[in-house]
Amino acid sequence: MKAVNKQLAQWDAELNQLHDRNGDLGLKVKMLEQELKEAWRSREANKNSAPTVADFPEAADLVNQLKARRKKSRADLADMEAVLEILSYLEESD
Structure with missing residues (x-):
């Protein structure tokens, strides 16, 4: 029983790490999407003014x-x- 609890605690810790990492990746994805939108807007503005x-x-x-x-x-x-x-x-x- 002790070994099972230890394994569950280890899996729980790994799961928390995965959630933390995925949360950071989600934030990075949103930031990159925003940068991409701004770059497209800037490109279109340059294209229209040239x-x-x-x-x-x-x-x-x-x-x-x-x-x-x-x-x-x-x-x-x-x-x-x-x-x-x-x-x-x-x-x-x-």
Whole structure:
């Protein structure tokens, strides 16, 4: 009988430890859920405030501006079109 009582007391102590640990885990879960909600709200706010599409000038205008600033530039219309394509691709991936 003494051995059974000792075993029950040991199980009771283990059960109390499990309850304490689970209670702490429940609190951590609630805190993490709150942080996640705040992060999503912040993300949505940033997403809504960021410009969605940049207005790039036409490739021909870019070539003309470049030639006006750098007379000896070897860039041509095809180069500017490629640059604009790269920029628009980079913008879409953000």
